[in-house]
Amino acid sequence: MSADARAVALSLISHTNAGKTTLARTLLGRDVGEVRDAAHVTTEATPYPLIDTAEGDALLLWDTPGFGDSARLARRLAQQGNPIGWFLSQVWDRFRDQPFYLSQQAVRNVRDEADVVLYLVNAAESPADAGYLAPELDVLAWIGRPVVVLLNQTGPPRPRTEEQADVERWHAALGDRPFVRQVLALDAFARCWVQEIVLLRALASAIAADKAAAYQRLVAAWTSRRERQFAQAMAALATAIAGAACDSETLATPRLRDQLRTALRSVIAGDDEDVERQRAAHALASRLDDRLRASTDRLLVIHGLAGHAADAVRARISEHLRTQAPLHTGKAAAVGGVVSGALSGLAADLAAGGLTFGAGTLLGALAGAAGGAGVARGVNALRGRSATRLGWDDELLERLVVSALLRYLAIAHFGRGRGEWSESEYPPFWRELVEELVAARRPALAALWEQRPPAGKATSTSEDMLAASLCRLLADTARAVLERLYPGAISGAASD
Numbered sequence: 001m002s003a004d005a006r007a008v009a010l011s012l013i014s015h016t017n018a019g020k021t022t023l024a025r026t027l028l029g030r031d032v033g034e035v036r037d038a039a040h041v042t043t044e045a046t047p048y049p050l051i052d053t054a055e056g057d058a059l060l061l062w063d064t065p066g067f068g069d070s071a072r073l074a075r076r077l078a079q080q081g082n083p084i085g086w087f088l089s090q091v092w093d094r095f096r097d098q099p100f101y102l103s104q105q106a107v108r109n110v111r112d113e114a115d116v117v118l119y120l121v122n123a124a125e126s127p128a129d130a131g132y133l134a135p136e137l138d139v140l141a142w143i144g145r146p147v148v149v150l151l152n153q154t155g156p157p158r159p160r161t162e163e164q165a166d167v168e169r170w171h172a173a174l175g176d177r178p179f180v181r182q183v184l185a186l187d188a189f190a191r192c193w194v195q196e197i198v199l200l201r202a203l204a205s206a207i208a209a210d211k212a213a214a215y216q217r218l219v220a221a222w223t224s225r226r227e228r229q230f231a232q233a234m235a236a237l238a239t240a241i242a243g244a245a246c247d248s249e250t251l252a253t254p255r256l257r258d259q260l261r262t263a264l265r266s267v268i269a270g271d272d273e274d275v276e277r278q279r280a281a282h283a284l285a286s287r288l289d290d291r292l293r294a295s296t297d298r299l300l301v302i303h304g305l306a307g308h309a310a311d312a313v314r315a316r317i318s319e320h321l322r323t324q325a326p327l328h329t330g331k332a333a334a335v336g337g338v339v340s341g342a343l344s345g346l347a348a349d350l351a352a353g354g355l356t357f358g359a360g361t362l363l364g365a366l367a368g369a370a371g372g373a374g375v376a377r378g379v380n381a382l383r384g385r386s387a388t389r390l391g392w393d394d395e396l397l398e399r400l401v402v403s404a405l406l407r408y409l410a411i412a413h414f415g416r417g418r419g420e421w422s423e424s425e426y427p428p429f430w431r432e433l434v435e436e437l438v439a440a441r442r443p444a445l446a447a448l449w450e451q452r453p454p455a456g457k458a459t460s461t462s463e464d465m466l467a468a469s470l471c472r473l474l475a476d477t478a479r480a481v482l483e484r485l486y487p488g489a490i491s492g493a494a495s496d
Contacts, residue, residue, distance in 0.1 A: 005056030006214035008207060009047070011110040011145075014120035015132045016066030019152045023120065023188035024048065024063045026415040027196065029304040045109040053221050057214040062113060064106040067136055111143045116206045123151035123166050123185070127173030140179060146206035147180050148199070154187040157413055157427050160485065181206050189415040193226040194482050194489035232302045233412070234475045235467070237404040240295035242467035244288050244400060245449060246458035248391035249280040280390050288392070295404070299411045389456055394449045398438065401445065405434045405478055437480050444473055 012020040025031055028048055050059040110117055119140060127133060140147050151166055163185050171183045182202045186195055200219045207215045300306070392400075406426050438445075448469055453462045483490045 002055035002057075002214075004210075004213050005053075006211040007058040007060060008211055008215050008218060009060045009062060009113050009115050010050075010118055010203070011045075011062040011064060011114035011116075012118050012120065013064050013106065013110055013140075014066055014152075015122070015130075015136065019122075019188045020066065020120055021063055022415065023150070023152060023186070023191075024061055026188050026191060027061060045106055045113075047113075051218060051222050051225065053214075053217045055214070055217055057218050057221075059215075059218045059222070062109065064109060065103060066106070067103050067132065067139065107139060107143060110145065114143075114145050115208065115211065116203050117143065117145045117147045118150055119147050120150050120152045121170065122153045123170065123187075124153045124155065127170055133173065137174070137177060141177070145179070148202060148206070149174065149180060149183045150199075151183065151185045152188055154185055154190070157190050157192075157430070157485075159429050160487070187415070190413050191415060192409075192413050192482070192486070193229070194486050197223055197226065198486065198489050229302050230478070231475070233299055233408055234471050234478060236295045236298040236302065237408060238467045238471035238474050239463075240291040241397065241400050241404060242463050242470050243291045244392050245397050245452055245466060246463050247284060247287055248389040248456060248458075249283050250456065251280050251388040251390060284390060284392070296407065296411075299408065303411055303414070305411065305414060394446060397449060398442065398445055401474065401477075402431075402434050402438050405438070405474070405481060406430060408478060409434075409481070433484055434477075434481055437477050437484075441473060441477060448473065 012024060014020050027050065045062055045064045047060045047062050050061050052058045117140065119136075121127075121130065121133070149170065151170060154163065154166060167183050167185055174180050174183065184195075184199055184202060186199055197219075200222060204212070204215060204219070409430055410426060448466065451466055451469065453459070479490050
């Protein structure tokens, strides 16, 4: 233990039922306290360890009872210096008005224990409509500790300009109060780990000098923990995509004449498509489904979330899978608009940016003929001497990269207060940003796909090598996305 080891305490405080315990759960990565839609659910101040260091430092997070009648509380605290005020607080309120007594106890706990106060406000309402704000600021002034205001209940992730407008609106409403050091957005339901690091860095100037060194070690430890999670997440995504890139399925090589006959019979007579090709398409899709499910489940474990990949995925695959003879793109153009797509769900989901993004919902689509000059997409025919091998093409793999990054963002922003993780839609601006940054890296991705072993020659070693290279590119892209979403958060963490 270091001679300058210290404990640093952060106290969460707010109006009752504003989301303190929900935020505590999100930061701690585990379910603590009780969360329900009612006033005064938390009845006593409770400390929870956030992180510690090898030197013996500890960062504590106090969850406290919420303020109730703030105006009355401010008046009662002003009476603390006289005997009547003591009697009213310690005797009368304790037995006749338990919620009010708990509010007073919470305030005293913050005054006695906290190094910094984290004051949560409901950003869904206007500061002008928050009648409790002025008296609660009086209470915070009485406490006499540095305060960082956190905007909670901001809703789903939004463009930074909208979020910053909320910050400025609340900053103006708080006025020129010297104890308020900063205003930050940190929603318990939709925060991201880089926002946590921004918060911890913002608190540094409020920490007493004798605890400053310990606090810097604690911030470094927290950052290291989140960076490890990030690296593990990128590896999980890369493993799934590399496996798909190296995957293939063998077919007997048909003649072009047979392909045309099969396609025309399918369209004109309504006959079933080639059973062997349907089997191969299902095999490829099923393995991709398994990989994406596994990577999603792994992401949830890494982030300490409950939930699993959607069970409805396989039903969707069976609905959308159809048969298509493997066509070289030149021959596909000759077939024109006759040959329909196979795996029809995949192109639709991926073209939409993977809006449903659950592991496996990317499966099931291969664009067929379009405008009389059909081009086989999604699945490529990789021809050998006596057989044809089907595998995923570069365009589909790039779309897997986009969807993987979107899935990562969704899980990384998922607060524990929302219950088990489940599929939902991405904010549109996420998709636009990810697609832009992935497109800028298309040459690098193309070079990676060139590293794939010949069809049918993939080994666990070759997959691992491709996954390692892809992991680095995914990490670089994800960091660029986070830097655009939260300017300065990633670069600032790297420089600490």
